[in-house]
Amino acid sequence: MVKKEEETCIDKRQRILEAAERSFGLFGYKATTMDQVAKLAGVAKGTIYTFFKNKEELFNEIIDGLITSMRKRAEMAIHEEDSFFDNLHRALYDILDFRREHQLTLKLSQEFREIGTNNAKAALERLENMIVKFIERHLQIAVDKGEIVQVDPHLTAFIMLQLYIALIYKWEEREQPLSREEIAQLFQRYLVLGLEPRAAG
Amino acid sequence: MVKKEEETCIDKRQRILEAAERSFGLFGYKATTMDQVAKLAGVAKGTIYTFFKNKEELFNEIIDGLITSMRKRAEMAIHEEDSFFDNLHRALYDILDFRREHQLTLKLSQEFREIGTNNAKAALERLENMIVKFIERHLQIAVDKGEIVQVDPHLTAFIMLQLYIALIYKWEEREQPLSREEIAQLFQRYLVLGLEPRAAG
DNA sequence: AAAATGACTATATGACTAATTCGGTCATAA
DNA sequence: TTATGACCGAATTAGTCATATAGTCATTTT
Numbered sequence: 001m002v003k004k005e006e007e008t009c010i011d012k013r014q015r016i017l018e019a020a021e022r023s024f025g026l027f028g029y030k031a032t033t034m035d036q037v038a039k040l041a042g043v044a045k046g047t048i049y050t051f052f053k054n055k056e057e058l059f060n061e062i063i064d065g066l067i068t069s070m071r072k073r074a075e076m077a078i079h080e081e082d083s084f085f086d087n088l089h090r091a092l093y094d095i096l097d098f099r100r101e102h103q104l105t106l107k108l109s110q111e112f113r114e115i116g117t118n119n120a121k122a123a124l125e126r127l128e129n130m131i132v133k134f135i136e137r138h139l140q141i142a143v144d145k146g147e148i149v150q151v152d153p154h155l156t157a158f159i160m161l162q163l164y165i166a167l168i169y170k171w172e173e174r175e176q177p178l179s180r181e182e183i184a185q186l187f188q189r190y191l192v193l194g195l196e197p198r199a200a201g
Numbered sequence: 202m203v204k205k206e207e208e209t210c211i212d213k214r215q216r217i218l219e220a221a222e223r224s225f226g227l228f229g230y231k232a233t234t235m236d237q238v239a240k241l242a243g244v245a246k247g248t249i250y251t252f253f254k255n256k257e258e259l260f261n262e263i264i265d266g267l268i269t270s271m272r273k274r275a276e277m278a279i280h281e282e283d284s285f286f287d288n289l290h291r292a293l294y295d296i297l298d299f300r301r302e303h304q305l306t307l308k309l310s311q312e313f314r315e316i317g318t319n320n321a322k323a324a325l326e327r328l329e330n331m332i333v334k335f336i337e338r339h340l341q342i343a344v345d346k347g348e349i350v351q352v353d354p355h356l357t358a359f360i361m362l363q364l365y366i367a368l369i370y371k372w373e374e375r376e377q378p379l380s381r382e383e384i385a386q387l388f389q390r391y392l393v394l395g396l397e398p399r400a401a402g
Numbered sequence: 403a404a405a406a407t408g409a410c411t412a413t414a415t416g417a418c419t420a421a422t423t424c425g426g427t428c429a430t431a432a
Numbered sequence: 433t434t435a436t437g438a439c440c441g442a443a444t445t446a447g448t449c450a451t452a453t454a455g456t457c458a459t460t461t462t
Contacts (some may be wrong), residue, residue, distance in 0.1 A: 003352035020227075022360075048379075051206070076267075090381070105357075114317075116315075146398070148396040148397060148398070149394075149396055149397075149398050150271070151396065153388065155372070155387070156391075156396075158367070158371075158372065159364065159367060159391060160308070162363065162364070162371065163360070163363070163364065166359070166360060166363035166364075167360070170359075170363065171359065186356070189350075189352065190360060190392055190395075191281060191391055191392075191395060191396055192395050192396055192397045193350075193395040193397060194349055194392060194393050194394040194395025194396075194397075195349040195352065195357075195392055195393055195395075196207070196350075196393045196394060196395075197349070197350050198399060199400060
């Protein structure tokens with residue numbers, strides 16, 4: 001009996017989260033109403049407030065989940081036996097490509113661009129921070145292993161993310177999109193080998 | 202007599218351009234009124250329309266001038282005797298640093314960010330295009346000379362500009378700004394030498 | 403008794419309208 | 433011939449007010 005009630009309770013919380021995620025993804029942060037979420041989740045509005053302090057915390061919990069799942073996704077792209085650069089390319093491309101088609105993330109980008117919603121901005125920044133931290137961690141490992149030269153991990157991670165964002169998102173605003181392989185080659189060309197000719201061999 | 206009239210005429214045109222540039226710089230494109238420009242230039246509003254077809258063309262001519270002067274500025278940073286990378290760093294840093302403190306450019310960035318004015322966006326894009334073209338030209342020369350490896354000049358120019366924008370503008374949104382020398386070293390480290398260790402010597 | 407509900411409230415939003423401002427014109431003045 | 437500024441329709445803004453929204457809480461349901 002107690003168990004059944006708990007399950008119902010957790011299930012309800014989950015249904016609210018799912019309804020909210022769908023609604024935030026469809027309409028953005030601002031245009032999502034608590035009435036809407038309640039209706040979608042099949043609960044009364046007041047019920048939402050027994051699980052979440054307010055709209056903002058409901059939203060933040062959804063972003064927490066998104067960040068966690070994206071980090072997992074990125075970590076899964078790391079294969080012990082591969083080189084740092086192969087791993088990093090796979091992880092970065094995966095995560096950014098996923099992001100490109102992820103409804104909630106897309107909607108939040110649009111919302112921030114068009115009406116500057118602060119909560120949307122903050123969520124996107126948290127996502128970016130997670131990615132930078134992720135790169136940073138793996139950079140540090142690679143530096144320690146001597147796979148790459150000594151660099152500031154934080155700054156370098158920031159640069160790498162900017163480079164990927166430029167190659168994946170910015171470039172295709174005006175030109176033909178680059179394929180996964182092309183981006184890997186460019187990453188290799190620019191950041192790994194450098195533009196100055198190397199001695200042969 | 203004829204000469205005097207011509208001079209007055211050219212001077213008037215110039216005064217209008219200067220007044221407009223000041224006003225666009227102070228208030229942005231949208232908030233600048235033709236009445237305001239006329240008053241600042243000390244002419245009647247109708248007079249502006251004897252020199253410029255409309256507000257948009259007046260604005261575009263100012264941007265033409267800005268682009269030309271920035272290109273000149275960049276070209277002046279190129280010294281025949283220096284290496285490609287020294288030259289490019291000097292030119293890019295100069296032009297972006299100038300841009301950072303240039304009232305009109307700043308105002309247009311702000312205006313586009315805050316209210317999305319299309320003319321402001323277009324002007325900033327023209328500026329960016331000029332910079333990419335500039336880098337592209339000098340990249341091609343460096344490739345021909347064998348100073349750097351064979352790369353697609355357009356894509357590489359785009360990447361270089363993005364890298365500089367990230368290092369100069371984006372980085373300092375959240376961290377301590379980087380000095381001119383630091384940026385030169387980073388440019389060298391990331392793009393010139395690459396992160397993969399090179400054989401000593 | 404505990405959990406869920408939805409009517410309720412204070413505030414925020416945005417639709418609507420009136421008034422103003424603006425870009426551009428043109429008859430008139432210099 | 434060139435310059436002017438009053439003028440015009442279109443666009444923008446300010447002000448108002450009805451509606452919608454986030455969050456609460458007395459009541460109902462389980």
